Amino acid sequence: MNATSWWHGRIMGGLASYWVYQHLGNLSPADRAEDELWQLVLERRERGEDDITVAVDELAARADANPDSYRWSHARDVNGCRVIVVDSRAARILEPGARRILDPVETQxxxxxxxxxxxxxxxxxxxxxxxxxxxxxxxxxxxxxADGAWGRRARGFGEKVRQGVDLEHWAAFQDSFRELAATVTDLASGRRGDAPATVTFLSGDVHNSYVAEVDRGPRAYGDTRILQAVCSPIRNPLPRVIRMAQSLTSRRGPVAFTRWLARRAQVPEPPFTWSLVRGPWFDNMLATVRVDGRELVLSWEAADQDDERSGPVLREVACFEV
Structure with missing residues (x-):
């Protein structure tokens, strides 16, 4: 991508617009007070200067060239909840044999x-x-x-498949996946302070929605539940065969086959097991998280066109309570 004539301008435009329209609003007042670019905005406003295009572009160029120079991730404590939003795209390491979805700085x-x-x-x-x-x-x-578990020829095939069908999720970066699994397990077990009622991953971007839950087993310490809630709000329409294939990826037969492949490529067993407990759903939806003390309610709603009412009507697709 870096060798193309158009990529640099596109990534700079994407990062710059993200800072303006999204990232600045993610920051707490204290974080904004420490943000050098925001302070520059305030200084120039006092001088009557409104154009900061060059400064924003310079930030984007630095962040692209050196991901450690600027952090897009952020964390806030809100009404007894900790909300952590982690940038799982800009700080990746893609070198074969050392792949990470988060580089060491972001992991720390x-x-x-x-x-x-x-x-x-x-x-x-x-x-x-x-x-x-x-x-x-x-x-x-x-x-x-792709890292060579089945030899040099298979390595090239694996890399082509990886790039061709965008195998880029946490599962495709096993070192990062396992490190976070250990950390989350410690958190749920009370080894990082008083254990929360839930640890919930909030995600999208997979053209469907679902809830998965970790099976912590009878020997687990405490009753903290580890969940994955997915809502892909404005998704690409998927052909029926693709929807069926996605639904099958949690069924016993396909799971047994891909598990067999993984073990024969020397991939260790996952650090814990989990399963889909609701879904998948293939509607265009918005999800809502509601918290009441240690109780948690997740709901998914879609909008249906109602000609009699001359407008869309909300429909609850699913509700999951903890």
Whole structure:
């Protein structure tokens, strides 16, 4: 991508517009007070200067060239809940054999945020942390093959498949996946302060929606529930065959097959097991999180056109209570 004539301008435009329209609003007042670009905006406003295009473009160029120079991730404590939104795209390491969805600096930042003492912990990551198990094992298998687990020839094939069908979720970066699994398990077990009632990953970007839950087993300490809630709000329409294929990735047969492949590529067993407990759904929807003490309610709503009412009508697709 870097070798193309158009990529640099596109990534700069994307990062610059994200800072203006989204990232600035994500920051707390204290974070904005420490943001150098925002302080520059305030200084120039006092001088009657409104155009900061060059400064924003320079920030975008630096962030693209050196992801450690600017942090897009952020965390807020809101009414007894910790909300952590982690950038799982800009700080990746893509070198075969050392792939990470978060580089070491971003991983350390996330580790510092994952502490107990709150009722609920929410981890926002654009790509789901917990995929249907069959797809998770397939992406883990592909990473191992692309790194040479089945030899040099298979390595090239694995890399072509990885790039060709965008195998880019957490499952395709096993080192990062397993590190976060260990951290979240410690958090849920009370080894990082008082355990929250829930640890919930909030994600989208997979053209469907679902809820997955980790099976912590009878020996687990405490009753903290680890969940993955997915809502892909304005999704691409999928052909029926693709919807069926996605639904099958959590079924016993496909899971057994991709698990067999992964073990034969020397991929260790996942650090814990999980399953889809609701979904998948293929509507265009919005999801809402409601918290009441240690109780949590997740709901998904779609809008149906009602000609008699001359407008859309909300329809609850699903509700999941903890």
């Amino acid at each position: 930042w996330l580790d510092r945020q994952l502490r107990g003492g709150v009722e609920h912990v929410f981890i926002g990551t654009s790509l789901p942390y917990l995929l249907p198990m069959g797809l998770h094992e397939a992406e883990a298998w592909n990473e191992a093959v």
